[in-house]
Amino acid sequence: MSKKVFYRYNPANDKYERVYPSRRSRIWGIARNTFMGIVISAALFSIIYYWIGTPAEQRLREENEQLNTQLDILNRRLDASLGVMNDISERDDNFYRVIMGTERVSRAKRYAGFENENRYNHLNTLHDAELIKNLTRKMDMLDRQLYVQIKSFDELQKLAETNKDRIRHIPSIQPIAQKHMRKMASGYGTRRDPIYGTRKFHEGLDFAADKGTPVYATADGKVVNASWESGYGNLVEIDHGYGYVTRYAHLSKFKVKEGQTVKRGDLIAETGNTGKSTGPHLHYEVRYNGAPQNPINYYFMDITPEQYNQLILEAENAGHVMD
Numbered sequence: 203m204s205k206k207v208f209y210r211y212n213p214a215n216d217k218y219e220r221v222y223p224s225r226r227s228r229i230w231g232i233a234r235n236t237f238m239g240i241v242i243s244a245a246l247f248s249i250i251y252y253w254i255g256t257p258a259e260q261r262l263r264e265e266n267e268q269l270n271t272q273l274d275i276l277n278r279r280l281d282a283s284l285g286v287m288n289d290i291s292e293r294d295d296n297f298y299r300v301i302m303g304t305e306r307v308s309r310a311k312r313y314a315g316f317e318n319e320n321r322y323n324h325l326n327t328l329h330d331a332e333l334i335k336n337l338t339r340k341m342d343m344l345d346r347q348l349y350v351q352i353k354s355f356d357e358l359q360k361l362a363e364t365n366k367d368r369i370r371h372i373p374s375i376q377p378i379a380q381k382h383m384r385k386m387a388s389g390y391g392t393r394r395d396p397i398y399g400t401r402k403f404h405e406g407l408d409f410a411a412d413k414g415t416p417v418y419a420t421a422d423g424k425v426v427n428a429s430w431e432s433g434y435g436n437l438v439e440i441d442h443g444y445g446y447v448t449r450y451a452h453l454s455k456f457k458v459k460e461g462q463t464v465k466r467g468d469l470i471a472e473t474g475n476t477g478k479s480t481g482p483h484l485h486y487e488v489r490y491n492g493a494p495q496n497p498i499n500y501y502f503m504d505i506t507p508e509q510y511n512q513l514i515l516e517a518e519n520a521g522h523v524m525d
C-alpha cells in the first residue's frame with residue numbers, strides 16, 4: 203500500500219508544509235488495516251473451506267466417487283450373473299425336466315426365504331442402506347439359486363442313470379457333423395420366407411452343407427417315412443417313441459428304408475437341394491407330441507456350454523432361411 207502524504211498551505215510564509223499524522227490517527231490506521239486484513243482472510247478461508255474443501259476432504263470425496271463407481275459395476279455384474287442363472291433355471295425346468303418326465307423345481311424352493319421383507323433390516327443404519335441392501339439381496343439370491351441348481355442337476359443325473367432307454371430315444375446330437383457344416387443358415391422361429399417373402403414360422407433349423415454330406419439319426423428309433431413330400435422334397439422321418447419325432451428334409455439320397463430301426467449316429471441320408479429349397483442344406487425338425495421344438499435345445503450330448511451359447515447366438519442372428 204502506498205503511503206499517503208498530506209500538505210497544508212501556510213499563508214504566513216506562503217509555503218506548503220508537510221503535515222504529519224498524529225500518533226493517535228496512526229495507531230487507528232494500523233488497527234483498521236489489521237482488522238480489515240483479518241476480515242478478508244476469514245472470508246477467503248470460509249469460501250475455500252465451504253466451496254472447495256480441505257485437501258483431505260477433496261481426497262475423501264474422490265475416493266467416495268470411486269467407491270460408488272465400483273458399487274455400480276458390481277451391481278451390473280450381479281444383474282448379468284442373475285440373468286445367466288435364470289437362463290439355466292429355465293433350461294432346467296422347461297427342457298431337462300420335461301425330457302426326464304419329472305416335475306419342475308417350484309418357485310418357492312428356488313426363492314425360499316426371499317419373501318421376508320425384514321431380512322435385511324440390520325443394514326438400515328448404514329449410510330446408503332438401500333444400495334447395500336439391494337446388493338446383499340442379489341448376492342444371496344445368486345447363492346440360493348446356485349445351491350438349488352446344483353441339487354437339481356444331481357437329481358437329474360440320478361434320473362438319467364435310471365432312464366437310460368428313454369435317453370437313447372431322445373434327439374440329442376447334431377444331425378450333420380460339425381466338420382461338414384458350412385454354417386447354420388437359419389434358426390428356429392419367425393423368419394422371412396425365402397421364396398414368397400412373407401413372414402412365417404420356421405419350424406426347424408437349416409444347416410448349410412454341400413450336396414452329399416452325411417446325415418445322421420439324432421437318437422434311436424424307427425424310420426416311419428422315407429419318401430418325397432411336398433415342400434420338404436426327399437424327407438426322412440424317424441419316430442423315437444416317448445413322443446419324439448425328427449424330420450430331415452431336402453435330401454439328395456436315402457440311406458434307410460421305411461420300417462427300418464436306427465441307432466443314434468447311424469447314417470440315414472445325404473443332404474441335397476430337393477423340394478422348396480434355395481440351396482443345398484439340411485432342414486432339421488424335432489417334434490414332441492406333435493408340436494415343433496427348437497432343435498437347438500436338443501444337442502446336449504456332444505457340446506460344451508460355450509459351444510451351446512455360440513450356437514444360440516448363431517441361431518438367433520441367422521435370418522436367412524433356406525426352407
Ligand SMILES: [Zn+2]
Pocket residue numbers: 404406407408484485486523524525
Ligand atoms: Zn428350413
